[in-house]
Amino acid sequence: MVVSPVLQVCDLQVSFMMQKRAYPVLRELSYNLLPGRILAVVGESGSGKTVHALSLLGLLPPAAHVSRGKILYRDTDLLTMPRARLRDVRGSKISMIFQDPSASLNPVLTVGEQLIETLRAHKPMSKQQAREEAVRLLEKVGIADAPARLSAYPFEFSGGMCQRVMIAMALALSPDILIADEPTTALDVTIQAQILHLIRELQQKEKMAVIFITHNLALASEIADEVLVLYGGLCMEQAPAKDLFEDPHHPYTKGLLASLVSMDRRVERLPAIAGQPPMAGEITKGCPFASRCPQAQEKCRQQLPPLTQQGIRMVRCFEEKTL
Amino acid sequence: MVRYIIRRLLLLPLVILGVTFLLFFLTQRLSPEMRASLYVKDPRQMGALEEVIRQYGLRDNVFKQYGRWLGQVVRGDLGYSPSANMPVAKAIKEYLPATVQLALVTMILVVLFGVWFGVFSAVHKDKWPDTIARFVSVGGFSLPIFVLGLLLLMLFYGKLGWFAPGGYSFQTDLIVHGPSFKMYTGFLLIDALLNGNMRVFMDVLSHLVLPAVTLCIGSFALMVRVMRSSMLEELGKDYVRTARAKGLAEWQVVYKHAGKNAIIPVITLASIQFIRLLGGTVIVETIFDYPGIGRFGVMAAQQLDIAGILGFSLMVAVLFVVGNLVSDILYTAVDPRIRLD
Ligand SMILES: Nc1ncnc2c1ncn2[C@@H]1O[C@H](COP(=O)(O)OP(=O)(O)OP(=O)(O)O)[C@@H](O)[C@H]1O
Ligand SMILES: [Mg+2]
Numbered sequence: 001m002v003v004s005p006v007l008q009v010c011d012l013q014v015s016f017m018m019q020k021r022a023y024p025v026l027r028e029l030s031y032n033l034l035p036g037r038i039l040a041v042v043g044e045s046g047s048g049k050t051v052h053a054l055s056l057l058g059l060l061p062p063a064a065h066v067s068r069g070k071i072l073y074r075d076t077d078l079l080t081m082p083r084a085r086l087r088d089v090r091g092s093k094i095s096m097i098f099q100d101p102s103a104s105l106n107p108v109l110t111v112g113e114q115l116i117e118t119l120r121a122h123k124p125m126s127k128q129q130a131r132e133e134a135v136r137l138l139e140k141v142g143i144a145d146a147p148a149r150l151s152a153y154p155f156e157f158s159g160g161m162c163q164r165v166m167i168a169m170a171l172a173l174s175p176d177i178l179i180a181d182e183p184t185t186a187l188d189v190t191i192q193a194q195i196l197h198l199i200r201e202l203q204q205k206e207k208m209a210v211i212f213i214t215h216n217l218a219l220a221s222e223i224a225d226e227v228l229v230l231y232g233g234l235c236m237e238q239a240p241a242k243d244l245f246e247d248p249h250h251p252y253t254k255g256l257l258a259s260l261v262s263m264d265r266r267v268e269r270l271p272a273i274a275g276q277p278p279m280a281g282e283i284t285k286g287c288p289f290a291s292r293c294p295q296a297q298e299k300c301r302q303q304l305p306p307l308t309q310q311g312i313r314m315v316r317c318f319e320e321k322t323l
Numbered sequence: 324m325v326r327y328i329i330r331r332l333l334l335l336p337l338v339i340l341g342v343t344f345l346l347f348f349l350t351q352r353l354s355p356e357m358r359a360s361l362y363v364k365d366p367r368q369m370g371a372l373e374e375v376i377r378q379y380g381l382r383d384n385v386f387k388q389y390g391r392w393l394g395q396v397v398r399g400d401l402g403y404s405p406s407a408n409m410p411v412a413k414a415i416k417e418y419l420p421a422t423v424q425l426a427l428v429t430m431i432l433v434v435l436f437g438v439w440f441g442v443f444s445a446v447h448k449d450k451w452p453d454t455i456a457r458f459v460s461v462g463g464f465s466l467p468i469f470v471l472g473l474l475l476l477m478l479f480y481g482k483l484g485w486f487a488p489g490g491y492s493f494q495t496d497l498i499v500h501g502p503s504f505k506m507y508t509g510f511l512l513i514d515a516l517l518n519g520n521m522r523v524f525m526d527v528l529s530h531l532v533l534p535a536v537t538l539c540i541g542s543f544a545l546m547v548r549v550m551r552s553s554m555l556e557e558l559g560k561d562y563v564r565t566a567r568a569k570g571l572a573e574w575q576v577v578y579k580h581a582g583k584n585a586i587i588p589v590i591t592l593a594s595i596q597f598i599r600l601l602g603g604t605v606i607v608e609t610i611f612d613y614p615g616i617g618r619f620g621v622m623a624a625q626q627l628d629i630a631g632i633l634g635f636s637l638m639v640a641v642l643f644v645v646g647n648l649v650s651d652i653l654y655t656a657v658d659p660r661i662r663l664d
Contacts, residue, residue: 059567091570103561108583108658117579118569153659169569 005032006176006209007056007094012069014048014055014233022067026051026233028307029069035176038203038210040220040241042256043230046278049213050099052230053181056211057090058083073177092122095170099182101162105154111138111165112150118172137168141198160191167198174206181213196223217256221245229253232278232288234304239313249315251293287316295319324655327663328648335644342640343633347389350629355381358629361405392633401637402630406622411634414619419638420509421490422608422615426600428531429538434593437543438586441550445558445585446577456547463544472537472610479533486533490614495526534611538604542596546589553588557581587658594650601646602639 012029015022026048033039043049054060056071058078071078073094078086098104106114115134119125125133131150138146141164154162163183170178180199184192200223203210214220220227221241228238229252237250248254278288287293290300299318307316350358359375376382380391395402401411409417444456479486491499491511498504498520499511507517512531515524557563558581566580605617612618616635623631655661 054564057568059564087570087572089570090568096568098561098565100561104565106562106566106580106584107660108587109580110659117571117575121570121572121575155660166565169565 003034006035006074007033007211008070008072009033009056010070010072012052012055012071013067014051014060014064015067016064018063024067024233025064026055029230029235030307031228031235031238033177033209033211035209036203036207037226038200038212038224040212040214040224040227041230042214042217042220042227044215047230048233049215049230050181051233053096053179053211053213056179057094057096058086059096088122091118091170091175092173093175094177094179095173095175096179096181097163097166097170097183100186101166101183102154102157102159102186104166105162107154110151110153111157112152115150115165115169115172118169122173133172134168137172138165140171140202141165141168143168158191159187160195163187163195164198167195167202171202171206175208177209177211178203179211179213182215183212184219185215199223217245217253218260229256234288235307235314235316236289237313237315243313249310249313250317251295251319252289255292324652324663328652331644331648331651335641338644339637339640342636343393344389346633346636347392348385350632351385351388353627357627361626361628396637401634404623404628404631404634406626406628406631407619411630414631415616415634415638416509418614418616418619421511421613422601422604422617424510424512424527425531425534425538425604425608425613425615426597429535429542429600430593430597432535432539433542433546433596434589436539437546438550438589440543440547441589442554442577442582442585444547444551445554448555453551456551460544460547463540466540468537468541468606469610471540472534472607475533475537476610486529488533488610488612489530491523491527491530495523498523530613534604534607534613537607537610538600542600545596546592549592550585550589553585554581557585560584583657587654590653590657591650594646594653598643598646601642 009029009031012026013024014026015024017023029052031039041049041052051060051064055064055066056078060066066079069079073089078089081089105111112131112134115137116127116130119130119133120127134150135146138149143149143161143164154165157165167183178199183199184195187195196219199210199212212220212224217227217229221244224241226238227241227244229236229244229250231252237244237248237253239249244253245257248257276292286299286301286303287296287305290296293300297318305316305318307314310320355376356372358381359372359379362375363369363371380388383391392402399412401415403409404411404414407414440456440459444453447453476488480488499506504518504520504523505514507514511527512524515521515527558577560581563576563581566576571580602617602620604613604615605621607613608615608617609621616638619631620635622628623635651663655663
C-alpha cells in the first residue's frame with residue numbers, strides 16, 4: 001500500500017532582506033512527511049529550524065520571504081494559496097507550538113478565551129458549546145480543575161502548564177500536522193519529560209503527523225521516526241531515526257553524536273566539533289561545514305556537495321561512506 | 324482593592340495640606356495692605372484698609388492665618404472671591420462643569436482618533452499612511468496652542484462665521500437662566516438633553532468645537548506616538564505569532580490581541596492629560612473667552628485674589644489625587660496582572 005504524504009516540501013529556499021540584499025538562510029530543503037509520523041528537524045542555533053517552521057504556515061517576519069520552492073499540503077501549494085484559505089489551514093489542519101510557552105499566550109486574555117476563539121475561528125459553534133469543548137481539551141492535556149482554570153490568565157500558570165494549554169489549543173481542531181518548535185527547551189528537565197510524553201501520547205491517539213524541531217539529537221532519535229539534520233540552512237543528512245543514531249554518515253552528524261557522548265561522560269570543555277557555525281547570511285561557495293570538518297578536502301571548499309541517496313538515507317557529502 | 328482606594332484617599336489630606344500651605348506661604352510675601360486692597364472697592368475709603376487688615380488678622384503669623392483658613396475650609400467655607408464677585412465655592416461650582424465638559428469632549432476626540440491613528444500607522448509601518456500619521460503628529464507637536472487657537476478663531480469665526488467664542492450664545496444664556504430650564508447637573512450638555520432642549524445642546528456643542536480642537540492637537544500628537552510605538556512593540560511579540568498561527572483573522576490579531584495590550588500605556592497617558600486639562604485649559608479658555616475654571620484661576624491670580632487662588636489650587640490638588648486613583652483602577656480593568664493592594 002502506498003501512503004501519500006500529508007506534506008511535501010520541495011526545494012524550499014527562504015531569504016532575509018538585509019541592506020536591500022537577499023541572503024538565503026535556508027536552501028534546497030526537500031522532504032516528505034507521511035501521515036501519523038514524527039519527523040525531527042535537528043540543528044544548532046541559527047541553522048534555520050524556526051525559519052523553516054514559520055515558512056510552512058506563512059508566518060515569516062516581514063524581512064523574510066520564501067524565494068523558491070513549493071510546500072504541498074495534500075497536493076495544494078500553501079505558498080500560492082489565497083490568504084483566506086491559508087487562514088483556514090492554520091490552526092485547524094496544521095498547527096504549531098512554540099519554544100517559549102509563557103510568551104506565546106496573550107497575557108491579558110484568559111486561557112479559556114484563547115481556546116474558545118481558536119475553536120470558533122474554524123467551526124461554527126455557540127459560546128457555550130465552545131466552553132464545554134475547551135474544558136474537554138484542557139482535561140485532555142492533563143490540567144486539573146479545568147472548568148475553573150478557564151477563567152485563569154497565563155501569568156497564573158507555570159511554563160509547563162502554559163505549554164499544555166498551547167498543546168490543547170493546537171490540537172483543538174484535530175489537525176493533520178503539528179509543528180513543535182523546540183517545545184521543551186524553555187522548561188526544566190522533569191517538566192520536559194512530561195511534555196514530551198504528552199505530545200507522543202496525543203500524537204498516537206490522534207494519528208497526526210509531527211514536525212519536531214530540536215537541537216538535541218538524542219531527544220530527536222528517541223521521539224522521531226525520521227531525522228533531518230540541518231546545518232547552515234542546508235540538509236546534511238536525513239535518515240530513519242534508528243539508522244542515523246546508530247550509524248551516522250555525515251561528519252557533522254558524527255560530531256553531534258560524539259558531543260552527546262562526551263556530555264554523558266561529563267567531559268567538559270571538550271567540544272566535539274571545533275569552530276563556530278556560520279553566521280547569518282554567510283554563504284560559502286562550498287560545503288558550509290567544510291571549515292569545521294575533519295575530513296574536508298579542497299573540493300569541499302570549492303563546490304557544494306549534492307544531497308545524494310546512500311541506501312535508505314540522504315547525505316550531503318563527497319566522502320561516500322565505505323563499509 | 325478597597326483597601327488600596329482607602330489608603331490612597333487617606334493620602335489626600337496630606338497632598339492638600341502640602342500644596343495649600345506652600346501657596347499660602349508664598350502669598351505672605353505680599354504686604355498685608357496689598358492683600359487687603361482688593362476688598363476695598365472705593366479709593367476714597369482707603370482708611371478702611373486698616374480696618375480690613377485688623378478684621379481678617381492679616382498681620383498675624385503665617386501659621387495662625389493658615390490655621391484659620393483651614394478651619395474655614397473644613398467647615399466648607401472657601402472664602403469670598405472678589406475677582407469673581409461671589410464665594411469661591413460657588414465660583415468653582417459655576418465654572419468647573421464647563422471645563423470638565425470641554426476636557427471630556429477633548430479627551431474623547433484625542434483617545435478615539437489618537438488610538439485609531441496610532442494603530443493604523445503601526446499596521447502600515449513605513450508605508451504612506453504611516454508617513455502621514457507621523458507628519459501630522461510632528462506637526463501637531465510643534466504647533467503652539469495659542470497660535471493654533473488664534474488661527475482657528477480667525478478662520479472659523481472671523482472669516483467663515485461658523486463658530487463663535489464664549490460658552491454659549493446670548494439666546495441660550497436667556498433660556499438657561501430662565502424659569503423653565505432646570506439645572507440638574509450643572510453640565511450644560513447633559514442638562515440640555517434632560518430638558519429636551521436640542522437648541523441649547525447644539526449651541527453649547529458648537530461653542531465647544533474650536534477650544535476642543537485646539538486643546539486636542541498637542542495631546543493627539545502624543546497619543547498617536549505612544550499608541551504607534553506601543554502597538555509596534557506588541558505586534559512583534561510571540562503571542563501575536565500564536566494568534567496568527569491559530570488562523571485568526573487579521574483584524575482580530577490586531578485589535579483584540581495586540582490592541583488590548585497596546586492600549587495599557589495609553590490609559591495612563593490619557594488620564595494624566597485629562598487631569599492636566601482640568602487645571603490647565605487656561606490659555607485656550609482665555610483665547611476663546613470660554614467661561615471655565617481656568618479663566619477663573621487666571622483672573623484670581625491677576626487680581627491677587629488670594630481666596631480665589633487658594634480655592635483653585637485646592638480643587639486642582641483634589642482632582643489630581645482622585646484622577647490618579649481612577650487611572651489606577653482603570654489599569655486593573657485592562658491588565659489582569661496588576662492587582663491593587
Ligand atoms: N529577523 C531576522 N533578521 C535577520 N536574520 C534572521 C532573522 N531571524 C532569523 N534570522 C537568521 O536566520 C537564520 C536561521 O534562524 P532560525 O531562527 O531559523 O534558527 P534556529 O535554528 O531556529 O535557531 P535557534 O535554535 O536559536 O532557535 C539565522 O542565521 C538567523 O541569524
Ligand atoms: Mg528557533
